Amino acid sequence: MRRFVILGHEAHTVPDFSLDDLPGTSGRIDVLTRCIASAFLVSHGIRKDVELYLVHSGPGRPPRTIRMVGFELRHLNPDERSTAALILKALESESLVETRSTPGIYVSGSGFEQVLQSVQGPFVLLKDDGADIRNVALPEDASFVLSDHLDFNDEEMSALLTLDPLIISVGPRTLHTSQCITLVHNELDRREKDL
Amino acid sequence: MRRFVILGHEAHTVPDFSLDDLPGTSGRIDVLTRCIASAFLVSHGIRKDVELYLVHSGPGRPPRTIRMVGFELRHLNPDERSTAALILKALESESLVETRSTPGIYVSGSGFEQVLQSVQGPFVLLKDDGADIRNVALPEDASFVLSDHLDFNDEEMSALLTLDPLIISVGPRTLHTSQCITLVHNELDRREKDL
Numbered sequence: 025m026r027r028f029v030i031l032g033h034e035a036h037t038v039p040d041f042s043l044d045d046l047p048g049t050s051g052r053i054d055v056l057t058r059c060i061a062s063a064f065l066v067s068h069g070i071r072k073d074v075e076l077y078l079v080h081s082g083p084g085r086p087p088r089t090i091r092m093v094g095f096e097l098r099h100l101n102p103d104e105r106s107t108a109a110l111i112l113k114a115l116e117s118e119s120l121v122e123t124r125s126t127p128g129i130y131v132s133g134s135g136f137e138q139v140l141q142s143v144q145g146p147f148v149l150l151k152d153d154g155a156d157i158r159n160v161a162l163p164e165d166a167s168f169v170l171s172d173h174l175d176f177n178d179e180e181m182s183a184l185l186t187l188d189p190l191i192i193s194v195g196p197r198t199l200h201t202s203q204c205i206t207l208v209h210n211e212l213d214r215r216e217k218d219l
Numbered sequence: 220m221r222r223f224v225i226l227g228h229e230a231h232t233v234p235d236f237s238l239d240d241l242p243g244t245s246g247r248i249d250v251l252t253r254c255i256a257s258a259f260l261v262s263h264g265i266r267k268d269v270e271l272y273l274v275h276s277g278p279g280r281p282p283r284t285i286r287m288v289g290f291e292l293r294h295l296n297p298d299e300r301s302t303a304a305l306i307l308k309a310l311e312s313e314s315l316v317e318t319r320s321t322p323g324i325y326v327s328g329s330g331f332e333q334v335l336q337s338v339q340g341p342f343v344l345l346k347d348d349g350a351d352i353r354n355v356a357l358p359e360d361a362s363f364v365l366s367d368h369l370d371f372n373d374e375e376m377s378a379l380l381t382l383d384p385l386i387i388s389v390g391p392r393t394l395h396t397s398q399c400i401t402l403v404h405n406e407l408d409r410r411e412k413d414l
Contacts, residue, residue, distance in 0.1 A: 046300070047301070061395075067392075067394055102242075103299060104299045105299070194405065196412040197404075198263075200260060200297065206402065207401065210402055213391050213392045216391075217391040
């Protein structure tokens, strides 16, 4: 299982945004929709062995966490708008206890630290000054932790560092979160093939 | 300069599609918007050294080619809708001769073979059974040629093969075109850093 945890610092926690203007009205849920596509989609198919946590910490009733499970997902389209519509639907739930929204998509009142505590380690943190992903031994069943378009703040980074994560970089340029996910998958695909 | 040529087999050639339903109304221009984002965007910036050709071969007045130039682009946002709006604007031009639409975006009546003839080689073709990108010498100033969600047909492939392209693969899984672009950039970023 490949697990990704993405922190959406300003991602809205109620379904109050417009699909016609995601960047302007949703706290950058468009960034999260691109992470969903990178995490799950390959050509003409879905990666079954992926679990994705989207931690929404923005306006509404924070925090809300959307959990997506590859082997349960149906009909995930690659375009941002239809994916954002699935998030909108999930955020209609007000339950703090995890509730199923649509097939493969669950929502709860968990926040970032709760998610980190509940998912299984070992943890891998992506940072510009980390060790090159091509040169490190990646733990099996790792949880990869990434931020959205904003950096982790000091408090979030402290919570992360107490988990003793492996700190890696995907390359010499600082990229979008969704691009980093594509690069992590590619490295893992190559290693699985070589097993 | 990094150059990408993407063939949009069914991508509309007139501005007749809806931004509210790109997958359903545009001939999958949503696929092309994701290629644009992968080709040009890094975290908080634009790759200046990229030129992208989007060859639209779908309904309307085919063919139309949109050429985007990194060092001239202004305000390219990462979301699909605003990028599709730039394409919509470019397709308003009926000129066969290349015309500027918005900063860094040009449109003409060129088709796939014309674009291949006009861009400088050497050419690199991405295919599942190609040589591993990590193990090949990549020519300088190469033009990377990719298809959208549909494979090249026999005629297109014949035109490509007469150019004697280097044929490479980015990894063991068949991925979306935009994901392939991210992986090509990463490999080139790493090699430039090591120069």
